[in-house]
Amino acid sequence: MRIVPNLGNVLNHLKEWFPHLHLPELPAIFGLDATGLVAAKGAQVHGIDVGQRVYVNPARYCGGCRYCRAGDTTACEYYSFNGYFGFGPKSQRMFEDYPYGGMCEYMTAPQYSLVTLPDAVSHEAAARWGYLGTAYRALRRAHAGPHSTVLVNGISGTLGIGVALFGLALGVRKIYGTGRNHQLLAKVKAMAPDRIETHSLDEEPSIGEWVRARTGGEGTNIVIDALGPGAPHDTMLDALSGLRRGGYHVNIGAVAGHVPVHLHEIMDNNKTMVGSVWFTTADGQEMADLAETGTVNLSVFEHEVFKLEEVNRALSVLKNRNGGFSNYIIIP
Numbered sequence: 001m002r003i004v005p006n007l008g009n010v011l012n013h014l015k016e017w018f019p020h021l022h023l024p025e026l027p028a029i030f031g032l033d034a035t036g037l038v039a040a041k042g043a044q045v046h047g048i049d050v051g052q053r054v055y056v057n058p059a060r061y062c063g064g065c066r067y068c069r070a071g072d073t074t075a076c077e078y079y080s081f082n083g084y085f086g087f088g089p090k091s092q093r094m095f096e097d098y099p100y101g102g103m104c105e106y107m108t109a110p111q112y113s114l115v116t117l118p119d120a121v122s123h124e125a126a127a128r129w130g131y132l133g134t135a136y137r138a139l140r141r142a143h144a145g146p147h148s149t150v151l152v153n154g155i156s157g158t159l160g161i162g163v164a165l166f167g168l169a170l171g172v173r174k175i176y177g178t179g180r181n182h183q184l185l186a187k188v189k190a191m192a193p194d195r196i197e198t199h200s201l202d203e204e205p206s207i208g209e210w211v212r213a214r215t216g217g218e219g220t221n222i223v224i225d226a227l228g229p230g231a232p233h234d235t236m237l238d239a240l241s242g243l244r245r246g247g248y249h250v251n252i253g254a255v256a257g258h259v260p261v262h263l264h265e266i267m268d269n270n271k272t273m274v275g276s277v278w279f280t281t282a283d284g285q286e287m288a289d290l291a292e293t294g295t296v297n298l299s300v301f302e303h304e305v306f307k308l309e310e311v312n313r314a315l316s317v318l319k320n321r322n323g324g325f326s327n328y329i330i331i332p
């Protein structure tokens with residue numbers, strides 16, 4: 001499984017920063033993004049075999065409400081991340097149904113949560129599926145494709161690199177990305193020098209101006225905001241000003257609180273603003289398909305492996321991470 005850099009924040013600051021979210025009652029077993037082999041299966045499990053390599057999507061939902069039955073499982077009132085946190089008071093029930101997070105040697109999981117992994121996806125890379133999937137779903141919601149240009153706010157972070165990788169895989173023509181660390185921005189650009197351009201937030205001009213100057217004055221079709229916790233509103237608004245008429249702004253980052261948005265401008269220009277959370281197992285399987293055909297390049301990640309008993313030390317070094325390229329993994 002992967003230790004998400006945000007786990008420390010979730011454990012220490014969740015109630016204070018995000019009071020609408022819910023932690024499991026303690027004691028609890030944490031751990032997101034588990035991957036492994038199917039060790040045993042229930043009598044009513046078909047299509048999944050013992051010994052199969054899988055990624056376990058931690059998204060849990062009731063399966064029986066109107067929204068789950070209609071296939072919009074993210075809209076479920078029980079929607080929760082197994083081993084992490086939930087989105088409402090009903091989440092505790094999901095934690096009780098599925099008490100084992102990724103920091104375990106064995107866990108139980110519903111068959112709907114399993115992404116089967118091709119040989120092209122290592123367990124180390126699959127442990128990255130959660131944040132990559134969040135990026136992938138954001139691109140799909142914005143209808144990204146060969147006709148698109150995309151601005152990624154925070155491109156060198158854990159989510160931003162996923163947007164760049166899957167944007168390239170989906171055929172996006174040009175990807176513009178912002179960040180602070182020049183070395184990391186150069187590394188991002190090196191993934192596809194002809195299709196990625198980067199801009200440091202420490203330099204002039206503003207993001208909107210910078211991206212409009214590169215798109216004939218129009219801006220991009222898509223802006224994906226992947227800023228980390230504590231990022232200021234101004235950076236998001238600046239990127240939003242680089243969105244062209246008819247475009248999509250998708251927020252997957254952690255900018256919190258009330259952001260003043262010029263709604264009349266959004267309406268007049270037929271723009272869409274949407275918050276997007278996580279991804280479905282179907283999305284995850286499509287990502288595995290893209291990896292199987294060699295369409296997405298997962299070789300850019302630097303895996304750092306810890307043993308399960310080293311988890312506290314691992315959490316303490318996450319602050320020094322090498323941007324989104326670092327992939328911290330626990331292997332029991």
Ligand SMILES: [Zn+2]
Nearest residue numbers: 062065068076
């Ligand atoms: Zn439901």
